[in-house]
Amino acid sequence: MKNFKSLFFAAGLMIAAACLTFTSCTKEGPQGPAGVDGINGVNGVNGTNGKDANGSCLVCHTIANFDQKIAEYHFSKHYTGNTSSRFTKFCASCHTSEGFKQILGSGKYVVANDMPAANRINCTTCHAHSGFDFTADTVSQILTAISPVYLNYNKNLTATDFGALNNLCVNCHQIRGATALVYSDTTLTPDVINKSFDQLPYFPFTNSSDLDTVQYRVGRSFSVHDGNQSNLFAGINAYEYKGKTYTKTWKHSAFACTQCHMNEYNAADSTGGHTLRVNEEACKTCHGSDKLTPIQNLIKGKLTDLAELLTTKKIFKKTVNGTTGAISYSALPTHDFNGKLYPTTQTAGDKFATSSSNNTVSPTTGLVIYGNMLKYGTDADYAIRMGRPWKWGELGAAYNYAYINSELSLGLHNPNYALQVLNNSIDWLNAN
Template sequence: MKNVRKLFYAAGLMVGVACLMLSSCSKEGPQGPAGVNGINGVNGTNGLNGKDANGSCLVCHTVANFDAKIAEYHLSKHYLGTTSNRFTKFCARCHVSEGFEQILGSGLFVVANDMPASNRINCTTCHSHNGFDFTGDTVSQVLATTSPVFLNYNKNLTSTDFGKINNLCVQCHQIRGATALVYSDTTLVPKVLKAPFDQLPYFPFTNTDDNATVEYRAGRSFSVHDGNQSNLFSGINGYEYAGKTYTRTWKHSDMSCTDCHMNEFDAATGEGGHTLWVNKAACTACHGSDKITPVQALIEAKRIELAELLTTKKIFKKTVNSTTGAISYSAVATHDFNGKLYPTTQTPGDLFALSSSMNTVSPTTGLVVYDNILKYAKDSDYTNRIGRLWKYGELGAAYNYAYINSELSKGAHNPGYALQLLQNSIDWVTAN
């Protein structure tokens, strides 16, 4: 498709050149006075007037401009990060260039197969020309997509419009959708699972009864995955408690991701422009002082308060890294992989099912072999178990913690909604 498009453009340009040559052809005889300028050539394909390439193309296509963009982009995490080349089937759509191009074309949730030998996110991932009649909104004419996004969260059933440029970023910077191996077996024999992945039954959170119960099985997750910036920015898809009101819009709701993440480039700090890092110094022009750090500190404190509360309720478990001292919180499963309740005391001889991820890369094809193994073992975590089903309100609180924790802006993308999600979770768990 790309190549076809390139050929088409090349042909279009050549037609333009040929027309120019014809209009300046002269017949034999003495040279007459200079004629008037010819009219612009007509593009044979769509019948529109051609454009002066110097005027319209060189707005962007100067060597200096492209060199600057390349240098800036080389400071971005898209370029420097370690994960922008994950090519497995469930990751490629957001983590590699060819994967992104494929899902834009197919409109599907995942790519057709693993994509070894693919490229990390680069200029052509985000850019592609869809016209040369540059008037008005020129920028969106050079972006790969500006269409509303079919969020993974909704299983691609409805599209959400985040605004033109945002729709490009949000194709990737969205909730990945929690998937799990769908498999059930109680034979107590270890085996390799070839079962398909499916979206978890409690995604998305359409539930309105906070007291309804739910299993939180080993091997499953309510993880939103890194990248749900778009949801917080728009104040959507958090777990919202019945009877509470939520404020979705805020001061900067009208801004594009790029208004902050491609603001003026500062060579000294390596922020702004195509680095995709926010040049925060530029924000003080309006703010007068640093408004971001205090807001982030407030929300971080609330996030920890919620995690500590969930730990006392045995919904979370707190782990302190013995060498670094780093604290982390993880959710504790209520049931094993097959749906058997974990007791809160030791039950000698009792075995519980766990799946462990043993995916390997085939040395012959380079493709990932999905070989999760189902194993059985005694439970050593019984002192941390809650010993009952979770309530939806508890699942929602745990989910809201993850929503804020993995979002990375520490609430800066929508301070009001972030605080409401955390505070309402704290209030509900405390009261129930």
């Protein structure tokens, strides 16, 4: 609203300045008779009169409405979260406002450089006017992005249309794609200069069989990151086993993200509207009972079953925190950074290459100096190593665990697909 007011204030000043010029030109002779009124402005579409700003603009532009939106937005994790404003090159596109606007303009999915001065996600990240003639779809005309999205995950090759409002969110709420790092230690043998971070083949990939083999090397990744809500919602990009059929759509497939996450504002618990938090009370007009808890409990149980099975198969390593007792799982590489197989028993003096993270921030520019190094050392995990490459089906199961686990809704965004993805992974591991 501040911008809006100051725009008209600026226009007023310009008119005052123009009058001053006229009154100082009195030597030109007497003023002629008044001219006739100009014709009304027309809009190009149907030749009708121009719009009355009171009717057209004040639908949104009242101080009360904007204050309300600001107050709601202060409950959103976009505003409160500590990762919004993460500015490094591979993060700024989704975690900062300026980064997001830059990639919308450049058509890339990584910004040109680190952006230390970038701000967290705010009103202008999502809002800009693409037009002022509000005859058709009012809301789309005030959003920064509504076009189909080139997903990072398929390397920007095809645009996927999730629907105009969804497309805005999906630009960020999608699988992250590669986060390239450059290793730059010149002192080591073998030479590791400019060996870039290696993302395992993107799913869905063209392997011929679930039994094909793949090295899961240190420095490679099949990570999907926390934002993959759009993929589960649309029932795409999980690892689907050969010969299995999957149900992609569900009851709310035609909904927009905003229909649940920006539903009716509820002041009692600060949900709905621009809080982006689901107002679950509003769901009860149709759903008499709690739909969410039973689904989330079911999916939580399946996730644990799958993680335990992956641990038994030596694909995952299970860690129990000594003080809190919290359990976590991580995928155990089959090969070191250079592709040397980790054996299941130790040979004295045997060394393996791993990466150690030591990016630094330049004190003068504030930019990150990407300087991850390789280091050689002994292995601590012989006893829990499988001692062979993974099968694609195993990679698929590990990936599917991450796909559902980091999606954060615990299956709610597509209950049937989530369950099939987990069940088929468990079945395949048990059978192979």
